[in-house]
Amino acid sequence: MKIRILAAAVAILLATFSCTEVLDRTPQGVYTLDNFFQTEDQAVQSVNAIYNQLRRWETHVFSYIGMTDIVSDDSEKGSFPSDGFFLQEVEDFEHTASNVAPSTVWAGYYDGVFRANLAIANLPEVPEMNENLRARLLAEARFLRAYYYFSLVRWFGDIPLILEPFPANFEIPRTAAAEVYAQIEADFQAAADVLPEKSAYPAADLGRATKGAALAMLARVALTRQEFQAAADYATAVIESDEYGLLTNYSQNFRRAGENGRESIFEVQATALEIGGAGSQYNEVQGVRGEPNLGWGFNRPSDNLIQAFEPGDPRREATILYVGEVLPDGSAIVEDNPNIVGERYNQKAFVEEHPGGNGNGPGNIRLFRYADLLLIAAEALNEIGQSAQALTYLNQVRARARGTNNRILPDVTTTDRDQLRNAIWHERRVELALEQQRWFDLVRTGRAATVMQALGKNFVPGKHELFPIPQGEIDLSQGALTQNPGY
């Protein structure tokens, strides 16, 4: 009897021995790198995820606007005085290494870099897929990596240049900006070599990086590097591709109907689905604050910007939304907000009513317009002595702005290099106002100190051209990162 119980006990003990299957677990409901990158679909998804980062808060929304427009002479912070105070610090050049804005974009753009590196490292390993698609996806990933690095290097100068997803150690020092630019150019070039033209993509792929976008980016990089011949060549290649043109109506560029239009070279895709998940807050943060309530009211066009427009330039009206003005879609009149003094808004960021609330903005974020490219071409050609061709491109932009009203915006005729340069810079400012190009233009042309100091800003030359490396990043790098001068 007892023997039997003993036997049963031993049997149970042995049975528990075999219970080791409770140790065998596989991740539930997710792929791991062990079983991902196995199919063509997964390859596409890995690249889609790099585009996803473009639409996020960290990348192209609040801090981004602060570090492109608000920091420049184009605009002020906007909203209530104390709302988004860290952007006020940016506007006033009071920002420290603990400011939220630089640390936000830093993290956002490096997330994009990581996703691109992951795809670039793994796409070649996908066992079976269409080789053309593989090449195209790799080129898209390299385009996007270059895009992220291009913003980072302009904001922060020397930065860690990371080209693989899983670096062996995390203490990565800064790479000289020149080397970063070399990599950016190599990536854009590799993309330009492989990517189809905008018209050659299937319609369903509208919005992906194109050959034209890569060449246009190369032109912008070259101009930033003051490599004028190269800038002129790249820009000319894009112009001659005949893929792009100016829309007849300037303001059409910023309406939903103008998205991915003939003038669009590259833009971040967004839409307002009922369930959300496809929009961005780009529109909301710049939307009218008050009645009608469209957003937060940041990025207030500055007096200085208003004065920059030539008399009668219709682009001023297309750029700035005033109190008492009818909204571009005619739906309402902007009412005075008693809590904000002198409010005005970025009309280019306006979107009509859409599902999912203001935060679910459907507006694509325009990163590169053909007009921008024409002005890059004009600027570069002027610098290499081809002022006639420069004038042609400059005047194309003015002519479109002028429309049928011949009393305004006469053609520029000067062929004096300095005068023409100034005319082109002026044209860039008003044509691209509040499109997040101004700050980079001021810095690349060496005018940031003069322009900002003239406005009474506390701009310290040699310091404020660059943003501080976030202190947390220096700490976590174990001191491998150094701080920018003056911070």
Added chain:
Amino acid sequence: MPKKLLLLATNLLLSAWVMAQFSVSGTVTGSGEPLIGVSVLVVGTGSGTVTDIDGKYRITVEPGQDSLEFSYLGYQTQRIAIGSAREIDVVMTEASAVLQEVVVVGYGIQKKSDLTGAVSVVSTEELVDIPTQSLGQALQGKVSGLQIIPTSGTPGADAIFRIRGVGTLNNADPLFVVDGMILNDISFLNPRDVASVSVLKDASATAIYGARGANGVIIVTTKQGSGAGQITVSAYTGYQQVVKTIDLLNATQYATLINEADVNEGRQPRYANPEQFGTGTNWQDEIFRTAPIQNVQVGFSGGNEKSSFNLSANYFRQEGIIVGSEFDRFTTRINTTRAVKDWLQIGSNLSLVLSTSQNVNAGGILLDAYRADPITVPRDSLGNFGNTAIRGNTGNPLATIEFNDNKSQDYRAVGNVFAQAQLWKGLSFRTSFGLDFVYFRSRSFSPVFEVSANQRNEESDLNVLNTYRRNWLWENTLNYNQEFGRHRVDGVVGITSQDNFGEFLSGGRTRLIGEDPSFFYLNSGDPLTSTNGSGPSGGDWGLVSYLGRVNYSFDERYLLTVSGRVDGSSRFGENFRYGFFPSVGLGWNVSQEDFWNDGGIVSRLKLRASWGQTGNDRIPEYAYTPSVTSGVNTVFGPNEILLPGATVTSLANPDLRWEETTQTDLGVELGLFENKLLLEADVYRKVTDGVLFNAPIPDYIGAGASIRNIAAVLNRGLDMQLTWRQRGRAFSYSLGGNLSLVKNEVLQLDGSMADFFSGGLGIGGQLGTNSRAGFTAGSFWGYEIDGVFQNQEELTQFPTLGTQRPGDLRFRDQNGDGVITAAGDRVVLGSAIPDAILGLNGSLEVAGFDLSFDFTGQFGNEVINAKKMARFGAYNYETSFLDRWTGEGTSNTEPRITLAGQNIETLSTRFIEDGSYIRLRNLSLGYTLPESIASRLRLRSCRLYVSGTNLWTSQEYSGYNPEIFNGLVFDAGIDRGGIYPIAKTVNFGLDLQF
């Protein structure tokens, strides 16, 4: 028919009585005095009595009933054979002769005198007067070496347990074992169901829990029935209030300082006449309230040699001190045992719990109340919420409360069944299967509302979440227990396996067709807006373990314990799946030696020593392999279709291995003055290698950090417990104290890491702690303030941090290189780990009255007042800002006022505050009705009491509570302003026994 039965029964009883019934009487004494209320029981029956005021008793005994049992709280229970005696006088021996006290340890019980490990025991009587649903909160200050941190005052919130410092940087929660069921939390337990709590501290005690023993083990034993059938009813009701509030500016002061900040920062002052605003709104008064708390419990218990039962039902209800928060809980418990055969015993323990919470977003509400400008009214004359966004860029906290309807319910069943068979002489087999099942549902509704542009909801929305989790544990053990002359051996070997899995299902919709709770279902929302999700949740892990222990004692003098466990954990990759955790303990009962003079002052002396290794596997699942996150979607095409995207968002670590703690413990147990004074002290040294932590990595890596084996950490300290207990006829009293000293030090960091930063302050990625080798883990890391720049000359005389002006903080140039840099001039500013934790308690019983008190305190810890540093608008200021610098010589500590900027955003001694406190945790006064009155009311006993919790606190810290801990050591002590404050409570209670 019933009549007949009754007749028959009466006949039988009468005949038996007539035949042989007799009575036994006597006097019961203890400590030289008669004892009142000693329970006298005829063994094997339900009949019993209690002694009267002179210690006398008389009891009727039937034939065949051969012994009496005498029991009395604080004394050892005695069984005395009746034989032919008709008068039996009994001398009770105090149980504080702890030699005989039995302690529940891992996989068994041991006599306290036989222990070689450091184990503290708390019994139920010490826990019940604190009005809380949480056993953890009731344990605060009771046990040396056990730090209890009431994480928040949220109704229904549990406490954080830390045993002997913080061994790991990771999750340092101890393991919980309830009636043999191994659990990660005990939030479901009703403190009144608890019979005893054993706190296992050293490796000799915890190694048998192997991979999960490194942070200590809490073993909870719930009440079992015994003796005559008994009914208990207890209830209390009380009120709670916030312990303290934060000193903030009134409206006039606020407007004055904001004006001054405007001028300092080059703007026009914005308020024309600050005095016009008067004192304005005190937002803290608006969000806090006096809130009731109630508890009712009914219990039934009884038992004999063959079977026992204990059944209880409890209802607890607590409204929160923040308006809108509420918690209630129903708990039932059924514990039964039954001897089916003389060699086989079976039993079960089962607890069923339903709790409901009305949740508020306490973090947001508290921060808004802290930040909101005092000028704005809570509601205007039309009843609309004041727009606090205009002046200060905050939400209106009252609106947050109003426009949030978040309710959750937790259904939980925890129980086990077991069978224990005697196989051989001293050899028994036990199998036990336990199950912990949790079903949780929550729904959160937000109506359409608009307070301001950043506090509004354009479309009503509803989110629901359902989760379940199940956790089973099967344990099979062989136990052996035998004496051979003066040698005694007992041992246990076993195999156990455990499996945990859970899943969530969630959904959301907007545009509900109604705003009434009857519409709070997804179907009431617009299907076009439907979102949903499901996936694993609550842990997907398994453990297989082989355990064993041998205790050997020679002549009750020399003690040896050897134990060990092999654990296999699914959380680790194939190469590091199994770990082995051994321990050895030695004990010497010096006072049992022949040379010991029994009559001396020292009545008892025991020395202990132990060494052992334990582990920690509390890391997320699958951390060894990188997961691919899906849903990272993007839009393409003229129709703007959302297309799927997927990428890796967190790194993984294929080389994960066990975190291993090696602990050495030396202990002494001392009894003085016939054991009236008991002292137990332990010194220990705990080294944890390969500490597992998700250490932050630079953002430029572009993906989240993975768990790494990152550091070695040392904890060494002293635990001491001292009790003086005196019992007498007229009065009894006791005084006790416990003291825990702990020193924590990071021994080394892995790889090339020199600094280990963590503790994000919420300000531009700024990190608040650094755990360098040689530092206390989670040391606060920032600048020391040397003063305030008084004038332009000082700005040239002393180094500056970037561009500074007169009135700005002057940071100390620590390395004397003439410049202030983050790399060279930041130093340790303190840490959240206290040097000492103290508990003091006492009780007094006289003439039916009982009085008890509990003090708890901690010393030598600091707090970062991080909420003061995070200013993203013209927030209100703490009153300390009033002492600002306004010109040369005005202040050398508080800088000029600004809205934000370097003086505020940069971590420095300015934001470090002393976190020491001492608190009257509990004070209670009770009265037990005299036996004579109680029995007339047909009661066995009746006690009325009034008690107060947290009535008095002495703290330096300006915030609500300096105990700030979210579970991670280097995130500890950072007050970001969102922690639900604790309450002080006064309550009245009644305990009845029938």
